[in-house]
Amino acid sequence: MRETIVLKFGGTSVGSAARVRIAARRVRAHVRRGRRVVVVVSAAGQATDRILAGLERLVSPNSGAWGDVAREIDRALATGEDRSAAMLAAALRGIGTPARSLRGGEAGVLVEGDFGAGRIVAVDTEPLRRLLERGVVPVVSGFQGVRADGETLTLGRGGSDTSAVAIAEALGAECHIVTDVDAVYDRDPRIDPDARPFETLDYASLVALVDAGAKVVHPAAARIAARSGVPLRVYHFRAPLAATGTRIAPGLAAAPALAAGEPAPTLGGAP
Numbered sequence: 001m002r003e004t005i006v007l008k009f010g011g012t013s014v015g016s017a018a019r020v021r022i023a024a025r026r027v028r029a030h031v032r033r034g035r036r037v038v039v040v041v042s043a044a045g046q047a048t049d050r051i052l053a054g055l056e057r058l059v060s061p062n063s064g065a066w067g068d069v070a071r072e073i074d075r076a077l078a079t080g081e082d083r084s085a086a087m088l089a090a091a092l093r094g095i096g097t098p099a100r101s102l103r104g105g106e107a108g109v110l111v112e113g114d115f116g117a118g119r120i121v122a123v124d125t126e127p128l129r130r131l132l133e134r135g136v137v138p139v140v141s142g143f144q145g146v147r148a149d150g151e152t153l154t155l156g157r158g159g160s161d162t163s164a165v166a167i168a169e170a171l172g173a174e175c176h177i178v179t180d181v182d183a184v185y186d187r188d189p190r191i192d193p194d195a196r197p198f199e200t201l202d203y204a205s206l207v208a209l210v211d212a213g214a215k216v217v218h219p220a221a222a223r224i225a226a227r228s229g230v231p232l233r234v235y236h237f238r239a240p241l242a243a244t245g246t247r248i249a250p251g252l253a254a255a256p257a258l259a260a261g262e263p264a265p266t267l268g269g270a271p
Contacts, residue, residue: 004036004132004173008142008164012180013237014084015045022237023178024091027137029241031097036132038171039099039139040164041088043080048157051076070115074144074154078103081141081160089139099137102127105146107138108170109163111153118145118153120162123170140167158218165221169228177217182236183257184209184216184246199244200252206232 007030009023023039030037043051055073059065085101092099104111108124131138142160147153155162161177168175181189183197184206201209203226210219216234217225225232225248235245246257 002034002036004038004171005030006038006040006164006168006171006173006175008040008160008175008177009042009084009088009237010160010177010179011042011045011047011084013178014041014088019237020087020091021095023088024095024097026178026237026241027088027092027099028095028097031137037137038128038132038167038173039085039088039137040142040160040167041081041084041139042142042160044084044087047080047083048077051080071151074115075152077154078141078144078152081143085139085141089137092137092139097137098135099139100131101139101141103141103146103152104144104163105152107140107167109140109145109166111145111147111155113147113153115151116154116156118147118155118159120145120155120166123166125167125170128167128171155220158220161218161221162224165224165228165230165232168230169224174231174233175225176233176235178237179216179234180237181216181234182239182245184214184234184248186256188213188215197257198246198254199257200255201246201248202252202254203248203250205254206248 014020027037059069089099089101108127110122111118112121113119128138142163144152144154165175185195185197187195189195207222207226210217210222229250231249233245233247
């Protein structure tokens with residue numbers, strides 16, 4: 001059986017047309033190596049903040065009406081991920097790789113709870129498997145799912161990581177978190193120049209790091225991976241295809257990388 005991987009692209013990884021093209025080339029490279037690829041995307045850049053700011057200009061968050069429009073807030077916020085998914089699917093088709101964008105519910109992500117605080121309860125993999133069997137790359141809007149009554153619910157900030165790991169769990173796949181740092185560090189490398197990257201981590205160490213404030217993987221996603229044993233890789237969106245970054249999997253002890261360095265921009269393109 002062909003290997004299946006889930007690639008999750010964070011907001012910075014799809015924050016411009018050039019970066020979307022880099023992401024598309026990464027996906028195509030995996031496909032050409034015989035892998036079945038499912039993609040999960042975040043909203044680009046500050047898109048979620050801009051959507052939320054626009055809503056706040058229409059309805060004051062301090063008014064009683066804010067709670068009354070919770071459904072519409074979720075539907076508006078979900079468009080950020082929908083746009084990223086459509087743009088990346090278009091880029092893939094533009095370079096000859098069959099792809100189709102899917103909203104969370106269309107991809108089988110089933111949730112429960114309230115607007116703005118959905119919880120994934122299951123992933124029906126049938127829609128994804130149908131596309132994969134036809135050689136089509138599903139590009140899924142993260143951060144959202146569908147409730148039993150047909151309503152779209154968002155999962156809270158960082159929810160695209162949760163979507164990706166839950167989908168990987170359901171498919172029995174490895175999950176790659178493609179982000180703007182080249183590994184998981186013991187401290188934030190954007191703040192502390194002495195931060196050290198990890199080559200490998202166990203799940204307990206990952207959960208401890210994210211609980212301490214590390215931003216590279218959402219805490220809920222880290223816990224799903226730890227519970228289910230989903231292998232994770234974390235690396236920079238410009239990293240070479242074979243880049244290690246940080247590997248997190250059962251039986252791997254926490255081990256620092258020998259040296260930190262800028263990832264080689266082998267996938268090319270301007271920032």
